[in-house]
Amino acid sequence: MKSKTDVSLTDFRKETRAWLEENCPMSMRKPIKVANDFYWGGRNPKFNSKDQKIWFERMLEKKWIVPYWDIKYGGGGLSQDQNNILTQEMSRLGCRKPIYSFGISMLGPALLKFASEEQKMKYLPDIVEGKIWWCQGYSEPNAGSDLAGLQTKAVDKGDYFEVTGSKVWTSYADKADYIFCLVRTDFESSKHNGISFLLIDMTYDGVSTRPIKLISGKSPFCETFFDSVKVPKENLVGKLNEGWTIAKYLLTHERQMIGGIGETDIKKKLHQIALENLPLINGKLADGILRTEISNFEMDEEIFDLTIQRVTDEAKTGNNSGALSSFFKYYATELNMSREELILALSGSDGLVFEKNYKSDGNLARKFCRSKGNSIEGGTSEIQLNIISKRILGLPS
């Protein structure tokens, strides 16, 4: 027998599907291909097509930009089940996200948990409406894996903080309006205890950026420099010197995102790519070794997806371990890197094309290069393995 909620969820699914089919422009149902396919919002919003604008505005009006946030912050007030349904239905149609935003995926969750009500009211609705483009300032040239060793300092000058230092790997810092930053506010205490979480307007005097070019070519990554930047005290989120708690919370969150929790992208199966590229003998790939490697990869890929499901289902029954996010981040990135290696292997010399030519757009080789960062960004694989061994297995230091 179906319960009342089941019935109302079935209705919700039906209505959602109908609404999406009617309102999502066809061009917004195609896979993201180039940078212009993303809409980021910001103070100087740039829509790259008419449909992109229509899609964003319709979703905004429907309150589905951040469907699961509270209505008072501009969210849609959907339950977790409803939100899951919306995500599934969007992925079924292939709908793009109406806006890509670190405000939604990263800063928002931190504000909801740690900010004052006043700050929530000030920042969250702007995130929903896409008015502010946020970027993240965590890593520093000398604080990568040892993130808590960060040295960008914010000195208390009475009615403001004076921030000096530099951040690295700040995605889109050259385009963003605001940065959420980890800064050192106490130089005496142990390194984890002197960190604060600060919001800095990128137009403040003394802020500058420089893009970083990767082995894959152009990238959204930047370096960001702070030269005696005056930041109002009200821009501090959470308590002074307790920013590490927020940082840890966000890192867990980030690992879960990288680890694929809630991911909806459907990737082409590796064996399909193989079948398009390689000859068969007696119905089997002629290259027996590659066949084994693909089969092994697809085994792990499929079971990893089942593991996301199992752990999500267990979490619903109250069985939850935050440290598992390290396992997800570690495994998902290692898998993706194996995938890119295999794609390169089974594309032969065509896969090596780096600049557009008659055969290829050069994306394969660039994606391959880019994947080398997967096991580094968001905490290296080694850092994740450290966390598993200490926090889950309880191995001694």
Place this chain on the structure above:
Amino acid sequence: MALIISEEQKMLKESAAELLKIKSPVNSLRDLRDQNYVPYDKSLWNEMVEMGWTALIIPEKFNGLNFGYLGLGQILEETGKNLCKSPLISSCLLSSSVINLCDNEVLKAREFPLIMNGTKTMSLAIEENSYHKPYDFRTRAKLEGDNYRINGLKTFVIDGSTSDEIILVTEIAEGEIGFFIISKEQKGIEIKNNILLDSGTYSDIKFNDVIVPKENRLNIKINGKELLKDILAIAYSGIASEMLGIILESFDITVSYLKERQQFGVPIGSYQALQHRASKMFSEIQLCKSIVIKSLQSIDYGDKERYKYSHLAKAKLGKTIKLVTNEAIQMHGGIGVTDDADIGFYMKRARVLQQLFGDYNFHLDKLATINKY
């Protein structure tokens, strides 16, 4: 379908863990072996019968518990953890499943009560080679009047030495497969027992003009080939459950040892070289847990993809059990290769389970074949 076990399944698992911890610690395997390879502890088997384990997958119509394979899998995981020997795999997982999925109602009514009350155990004879090749039959059953005449050789028969009856899978005619119940007392049966790496007894059974009445055929109208496919899926997933138990326990024992064992004045578990390997094993184990639940569940719900999931389970568990048992011995150092330590028994049982019903390579090949490449 949520990928978790139900409250009832959890209770069943906990009661199994409790019983086996007291009655079947690893040392009892050592004792059985040292008493000239006693196949299993009969009094413990009687307790298992009393707990209802022999009735788990038998339908309510025959007074069984109809608890499903995810339920039986929980028990097998626990027997794996304790390296407990019993006819659970041969009699309950394999033979009962064959009888249940066949359409000989007379034999069901006759055999199920005896299997459930533990007075009869059975073994399934499938393999004919020293490696898993389930559709490659050289045994033949030829219909002669009201009887079948059977000739051929079966190998690697689990508990062949102790079972009362054999369920034989054989070709009847080109492409037609029959399942028969045959008493071991039948004239023309020759049994050779082998003690394998895990201290278990496995048999080669030769059939020399064995005459079996028609009534003993289990599949009357049901297509034997389709049936065998389902029995294999059950075998792969069930064996994977026991493998999961072995993986979990040998990993646990090893992590505890890393915390205990001191060298250079510190616990060896403080060294990153070992920590990272342990964390990698932990990660692979997360995947093992998921696929074992999924494959058992897909059998219980008649999911069309159950065959694929069973290959995934046996492949993944086969690969991981090799990794974990090898690392377990290496991380134990010298003590790990002594007979005094328990960890070696896990590695030995693991190798037998890896080979039973196909190793990692076999199942990886099947997965590729399913996807037509």
